Amino acid sequence: MEVRDIASRLEEIGVLLELKGENPFKVRAYQSGARTLESLEEDLDILIEEERLNEVKGIGQALTEKIIELRTTGELPFYDKLRASIPDGLIEMLEIPGFGPKKIRKVHKALGVETIDALKEVCESGQIAELPGFGAKSAANILSGIENRIAYGKRHLWWDVEKVALPLLEGLRSLPEVDRAEVAGSFRRARETVGDLDFIVASSRPAPIMEWFTTRKNVVEVSAKGETKSSVRFDGGLQADLRVVPGDRFVFALHHFTGSKDHNVKMRQRALGLGLSLSEWGIFNKGDEPSEESGKAYDRPLAKKGIEEEADLFEALGLDFVPPERREGIDEIELAEKHKLEKPLPLDVLKGTFHNHTKASDGHNTLEEMSQAAADMGLEYIGIADHSKASFQANGLSEERLLEQVREIHALNKNRGKRAHLFAGSEVDILKDGSLDFEKDILKELDYCVLSVHGSMSGQSETEMTQRIIRAIETDTGCLKILGHPTGRLLLRREGYAVNVRKLIDAARDNGVLIELNANPWRMDMDWRYWAYAKEQGVPCVITPDAHRIDDLAFLRVGILTARKAGLTPVDVFNASSLDKIKSALKKAKA
DNA sequence: TGTCTAGG
DNA sequence: ACGGTGTC
DNA sequence: GACACCGTCTCCTAGACA
Secondary structure (H helix, E strand, O other), X not given: OOHHHHHHHHHHHHHHHHHHOOOHHHHHHHHHXXXXXXXXXXXXXXXXXXXXXXXXXXXOHHHHHHHHHHHHHOOOHHHHHHHHOOOHHHHHHOXXXXXXXXXXXXXXXXXXXXXXHHXXXXXXXXXXXXXXXXXXXXXXXXXXXHHHHHHHHOOEEHHHHHHHHHHHHHHHHHOOOOOEEEEOHHHHOOOOEEOEEEEEEEOOOHHHHHHHHHOOOOEEEEEEEOOOEEEEEEOOOOEEEEEEEOHHHHHHHHHHHHOOXXXXXXXXXXXXXXXXXXXXXEEEEOOOOOOOOOOOOOOOOOOOOOOOOHHHHHHHOOOOOOOHHHOOOOOHHHHHHOOOOOOOOOOOOOOEEOOEOOOXXXXXXXXXXXXXXXXXXXXXXXXXXXXXXXXXXXXXXOHHHHHHHHHHHHHHHHXXXXXXXXXEEEEEEEOOOOOEOOOHHHHXXXXXXXXXXXXXXXXXXXXHHHHHHHHHHHOOOOOEEEXXXXXXXXOOOEOOOXXXXXXXXXXXXXXXXXXXXXXXXXXXXXXXXXXXXXXXXXOOEEEEOOEOOHHHHHHHHHHHHHHHHOOOOHHHEHHHOOHHHHHHHHHHHHO
């Protein structure tokens, strides 16, 4: 089992133990074990080998055994038993907003409630309101929480959220009462999916802003409307929070609500080390408590003056500016301290792209339209990689149709005017046994090919799938190879197939194969978390939109944000190179 | 008031 | 459950 | 050196409820 999966398993054990009402310190032990595991500097296998795992702070006897078991066998009977000892209904109840482990336990113990339906009943019958700590209001809230929990818990594609966020942001900024406005949260960090939207506004007159926000057309529910904070839900289920803060606190609120949580914790720890205390309300000297009468956290003097931008806030803690995309609490603070944080990729870094479809397979535009659209975006070149014949469902091209397309591309390039240069490629299916859907005699006619798995995705073990793809990576195609969407995931729809991504990266390194950052909002594959390793191994990234129509070329923008998140720089990104350089690289790959 | 939940 | 302390 | 015992916080804040 992968290290990250082991960590989340430990995390889950923590949750389950909490539901069982176990010793809170035991619960915490699992949670902190999960944390340390995720940010482990050393290689887990080496630690296990040398029997040094229990020397790691926070991992003792019990956790060591469980981690080893998960790593070597992927199984953990302790977990299975624990899981089986808790009714599924109780775990489901965690999705009800405002209803956490303690309350679930209480209701379970006092009334024997084990399912959501039973919970509904005791709410309606009034039994729950009798319990100490509960009342009529609690019952009503639980009931509405049950009704909405599906929509509440749902996450949304970054791309879809942006369509809601930008018009709202623009609207907020155009209000006369608004001094500054930004979107914060995981959207600003460019996470591949977003739970809810957070808007932060600087103003001294919140009321009209709240009013404007809660009366937007697509608002279906106003779940909170206070003096400084409102929450609404849009059709489609997306929730958005608006917070209005005084101008001199804007930066602190923006930073706080941008997160991530882990990043915030690290920032606050750092502040403490400097004798300061950081919160969403400002940065204070450690001893300064809020004044007695108000008790409000912001009611103390700021320890630093003149913090107007986030960069000032980082500087106050002795750090370089950390771009929002990097704030995941991984290593960005250490890097910012040592002035080693990569400069964020500029939004115009790409000179061209690869992996796009046309009408010939399952796209909607012609070669000419695609190359014109690419030029309109300021790109010098665009690669076409329509599906191969095995992708029957996508109208994959036969050998004849592909060769015909290559001829057409050459003709268009001869007389291209202001259009972008076209590269001839193919998205070649990696078949079940790891062979490719086209033979070398066809592939060598291409400028490049994208190797992707589309069929027979289930039923293979991680080892088999990894071997399958490695075999494809090692195949001589007579042209440059790009590994396409390495895990095959479709966000919010289906998990990727089981595959050892690190081994794929190693194989790509050994065979001079590039890896795609497929910026199609459903994919975002390879995942940003793996790129640091790819970069370390010297495997270049190709940012592609996997466009099926000209509008999809815009996906490149979120691809760049994701590459920023991964800490990639222009030298790591293949298609940051100009047309001439790409041409010679492609030629070299054919030699 | 204390307890619980939620938020980053 | 972990880690430090004190005890034999 | 094994064992029992005991305290245990990654940070900081708001708001709902009884």
